[in-house]
Amino acid sequence: MSESVHRSGYVAIVGAPNAGKSTLLNRLLGQKLSIVSRRPQTTRNRILGIWNKPDAQVLFLDTPGIHQTHKLLNRRMVDAALGAMRDVDLVLFLVDVQRHPRPHDRDMVLERLQASGLPVVLVPNKIDLIPKTDLLPLIAAWAGAGDFEAVVPISAQSGDGTEGLMQEVLTRMPEGPPWFPKDQVTDVTERFVVSELIREQAFRCLDREVPYSIAVEVEEFEEEKDRVRVMARIWVERDSQKGIVIGKKGSMLKRIGTGARLEITKLMGQRTRLDLTVGVDPRWTTRRGSVERLGMFDREGQS
Numbered sequence: 001m002s003e004s005v006h007r008s009g010y011v012a013i014v015g016a017p018n019a020g021k022s023t024l025l026n027r028l029l030g031q032k033l034s035i036v037s038r039r040p041q042t043t044r045n046r047i048l049g050i051w052n053k054p055d056a057q058v059l060f061l062d063t064p065g066i067h068q069t070h071k072l073l074n075r076r077m078v079d080a081a082l083g084a085m086r087d088v089d090l091v092l093f094l095v096d097v098q099r100h101p102r103p104h105d106r107d108m109v110l111e112r113l114q115a116s117g118l119p120v121v122l123v124p125n126k127i128d129l130i131p132k133t134d135l136l137p138l139i140a141a142w143a144g145a146g147d148f149e150a151v152v153p154i155s156a157q158s159g160d161g162t163e164g165l166m167q168e169v170l171t172r173m174p175e176g177p178p179w180f181p182k183d184q185v186t187d188v189t190e191r192f193v194v195s196e197l198i199r200e201q202a203f204r205c206l207d208r209e210v211p212y213s214i215a216v217e218v219e220e221f222e223e224e225k226d227r228v229r230v231m232a233r234i235w236v237e238r239d240s241q242k243g244i245v246i247g248k249k250g251s252m253l254k255r256i257g258t259g260a261r262l263e264i265t266k267l268m269g270q271r272t273r274l275d276l277t278v279g280v281d282p283r284w285t286t287r288r289g290s291v292e293r294l295g296m297f298d299r300e301g302q303s
C-alpha cells in the first residue's frame with residue numbers, strides 16, 4: 001500500500017487596508033466568511049478560513065489592514081495583523097496593483113515582512129482594473145521592492161489567477177496532519193459572523209466617519225424550528241451618529257437591517273428575523289474593556 005503525504009500549514013494574508021484581503025479569503029474558500037467593503041479598515045479581527053482537500057489542509061488567516069494609528073481600537077487591529085504573522089508557514093503580501101510602491105509602504109508592511117524572515121509571496125491584486133500594458137511595469141515595481149518567493153498577480157474579485165495562487169501555496173506547505181476536522185471552515189462562531197454581516201451593511205450604507213464609530217453586539221441568537229431569530233444592537237459613539245444610523249423615520253436602520261437579513265439568511269440557510277436597536281457609548285473605541293467586548297476578541301494562543 002502506498003503511503004500518501006498530507007500537507008498542512010498556516011498562511012497569513014497581510015497588506016494595507018483595502019488591498020482585497022477579505023475578498024481573497026472568501027474567493028479561496030468559495031464562501032463568505034469575512035466581510036468586505038469599499039472602505040479601508042473594514043476587517044477588525046483575524047479571521048481563520050480553513051481550506052480542505054483529502055491530502056491537504058491550509059489555514060488562511062485574513063487580517064486587518066496594517067496602517068499607522070494611535071487610536072486604541074486601531075492599534076489592536078494592527079496588533080492582530082502583526083500577531084497573525086507569528087508562526088505561519090507562508091505570508092501572502094497582498095497589494096492593490098493600482099498603487100505604486102512608496103517608501104511609506106516599505107515602512108508599514110514590507111520592512112516588517114522582510115525582517116520576519118518568513119517566506120513571502122507577492123500578490124498584486126485588482127489586475128482587472130488596469131490595462132494590460134500598464135500592468136507589467138507596476139508589477140515589476142512591486143516585485144523589485146522586496147525579496148519574494150514568487151509573484152502571482154490576481155483579481156480576487158473575478159478569480160483570475162487565484163487557482164494558480166492556490167497551487168503556489170500548496171507547494172509551500174509542509175508535511176503535516178490536519179489541525180482541524182476536515183468539515184470545519186472556520187473557528188469563529190456563527191454568532192460572530194452574524195454580527196459582522198450586520199456591520200458590513202453599516203459600512204456599505206453609512207458615510208464618512210460613522211462606520212468607524214460602529215460596533216455590533218448580538219444580544220440574542222436563536223435557531224428556532226424553521227427560522228433564525230437575531231436581536232442585535234448597533235453601538236455608535238455619539239448621539240448625532242445614532243440619529244444618522246436610525247435615519248428619517250427609521251429608514252436607514254431599515255436599509256441596514258434588510259441587507260443584513262438577506263446575508264444572514266444566506267449564511268444560515270434559513271429564514272431570519274432580525275431586530276436592530278441603536279445604542280450610544282462615547283468611549284467604546286478608546287476604553288480597553290469595550291474595545292475587547294465590541295471591537296476585537298482575543299484569540300491569542302488559540303491558533
Ligand SMILES: Nc1nc2c(ncn2[C@@H]2O[C@H](COP(=O)(O)OP(=O)(O)OP(=O)(O)O)[C@@H](O)[C@H]2O)c(=O)[nH]1
Nearest residue numbers: 017018019020021022023038041042043065156157
Ligand atoms: N475591481 C476589483 N475590486 C476588488 C478586488 N479585490 C477586492 N476588491 C474591492 O476592494 C475593496 C476592498 O476589499 P476588501 O476585501 O474589503 O479589502 P481588505 O484588504 O480586506 O480591506 P481591510 O479589511 O479594510 O483591510 C472592496 O470594494 C472589494 O470589492 C479585485 O480583484 N478587483
Ligand SMILES: [Mg+2]
Nearest residue numbers: 021022042043
Ligand atoms: Mg478585510
